[in-house]
Amino acid sequence: MTNLQPPLMGAMMDQPLLISSIIRFAARHYGGSEIVSRRVEGDMHRYTVRDCEARARRLANVLRAQQVAPGERVGTLAWNGYRHMELYYAVSGSGAVLHTINPRLHPDQIAYIVNHAEDQLLFFDLTFLPLVEAIAPRCPTVKAFVLMSDRAHMPAASNSANLLCYEDLIDAASTDYAWPEFDEHAAASLCYTSGTTGNPKGALYSHRSTVLHAYASAMPNALNVGAADVVLPVVPMFHVNAWGLPYSVLLAGAKLVLPGAALDGKSLYELFEAEGVTFSAGVPTVWLGLVNYVLQNGLAFSTFRRTVIGGAACPPALMDTLIDRLGVKVIHAWGMTEMSPLGTTGGLLAKHRDLPVESQRAILRKQGHAIFGVDMKIVDDGGCELPWDGRTFGHLLVRGPWIVSRYFGGNSGDEGGDVLQDGWFPTGDVATIDADGFMQITDRSKDVIKSGGEWIGSIDIENIAMAHPAVLQAACIGVHHPKWDERPVLVVVRRPGASLTREEMLRFFDGRIAKFWMPDDVVFVDALPTGATGKIQKNRLREQFRDYRLPG
Ligand code: ADP
Secondary structure, X not given: OOOOOOOOOOOOOOOOOOHHHHHHHHHHHOOOOEEEEEOOOOOEEEEEXXXXXXXXXXXXXXXXXXXXXXXXXXXXXXXXXXHHHHXXXXXXXXXXXXXXXXXXXXXXXXXXXXXXXXXXXXXXXHHHHHHHHHHHHHOOOOOEEEEOOOHHHOOOOOOOOOEEEXXXXXXXXXXXXXXXXXXXXXEEEEEEOOOOOOOOOEEEXXXXXXXHHHHHHOOOOOOOOOOOOEEEEOOOOOOHHHHOXXXXXXXXXXXXXXXXXXXXXXXXXXXXXXXXXXXXXXOHHHHHHHHHHHHHOOOOXXXXXXXXXXXXXXXXXXXXXXXXXXXOXXXXXXXXXXXXXXXXXXXXXXXXXXXXXHHXXXXXXXXXXXXXXXXXXXXXXOOOEOOOOOXXXXXXXXXXXXXXXXXXXXXXXXXXXXXXXXXXXXXXXXXXXXXXXXXXXEEEHHHOEEXXXXXXXXXXXXXXHHOOOOEEEXXXXXXEEOOOEEXXXXXXXXXXXXXXXXXXXXXHHOOOOOHHHOOXXXXXXXXXXXXXXXXXXXXXXXHHOOOOOOOO
């Protein structure tokens, strides 16, 4: 066969992969599945997927009445709740682009991204009224601000013009709406990276990328979401679309529980128990709070069996506590905003079944295996591929249908230049990959500590420190050293009431790491700086320690 000959085409229906297809499917085939939300107004709200789809159709009519054109952006400043779900489906399903905004960003950054995205409408939860009033005068593209509540909760006086009431708009709209069909490559949603350095950059997801990501992420090797699950995403819907759960949970037919703004250990625990949650997802800092609450109060989970932890390295001590003391299986996951976000998930292979627990745990602690749809490799500074031996570390590159090819140009049209290297996206992470394909992150490229020409992975050092019973949080950074260029310094937050000295901390590392990885100093602080997604901000920490002098 010559390659000039046209291929024989398959004889299958050509149906675009659209976000509306998920909610249409869910409403028709799992219509009775519940969506339960803790409202920011304080009470609980429950309805079914069928109700959600009907209200999403009304909302699509609202968007039409507000003259939101296909491709135009609609912003949200909202917690995990049913109205946010309606926006997820109504905005993207009608052909507009859902722009979820992280409310924990600085107001200047929020105004920047609203303007960059040229949001036409901005929907927000009651909690964010003061924030919206502060930024409204600086957001000229926004034609109306919609408070996601009912008439009773509308402010008596507000200095922002064009303030609309969500429930009034829904009540006035008809459910008579047919989800349109269009190109599956059309933009569906927009999410900005947290911009720890420079301005935030927009990842513009398509319908196709979102549906494929939802499909793949629900699979057994990934998050394993099924119709018998009750899923509570602690990860916010403003953080990379809650890792795709608003889509994958509906696609799988599961029950969804949305915690609103109450993310403390007690509120979460009570919701887990009341709703029979089986599966959850969140960054490590959230689990620290929940696990501490459960252990301190001598409680146990009655239905909660699996959780995915990602967004930052899961401390091994946290994983051990969840598995051994609370009976919760931990799926360690890695990804990033630019990857929709899921790239790898942890888990064991059949051949690992009879390994001793400690060896199995070492595998589960890695960031895991690529899920179908994601390809990855590690390369040296010159771009040459490095071996998969579990020891050699290099820059981690990825490619796949839900990974960005460029950034969103926004109002300036500037897409940030060529982001790909020979068709691969550089993640900015440094990792090893072993012969079985398990990837382990050693560091962010910019956090790697370079000592005497060798790299020291800060994550390993932090993981060991966090295993000490007196340590609540730990971060390891490189500080300037006249001879070695950089040396590691460990910054520690002690557990309340616990005592721990510098010497005791250092002794804890004896025999656990190579001599030259041993931190040169331990500094105790009351808190570590965290960013808008709850991760420790090492760049701010390095800034704090800029003039720090190593002992001796
Ligand atoms: P931002 O980069 O703006 O903080 P992301 O949520 O996209 O926002 O963060 C992605 C980065 O978070 C990854 O590139 C990686 O450095 C880190 N990360 C995510 N998951 C893990 C994990 N399981 N282990 C270690 N690092 C992780």
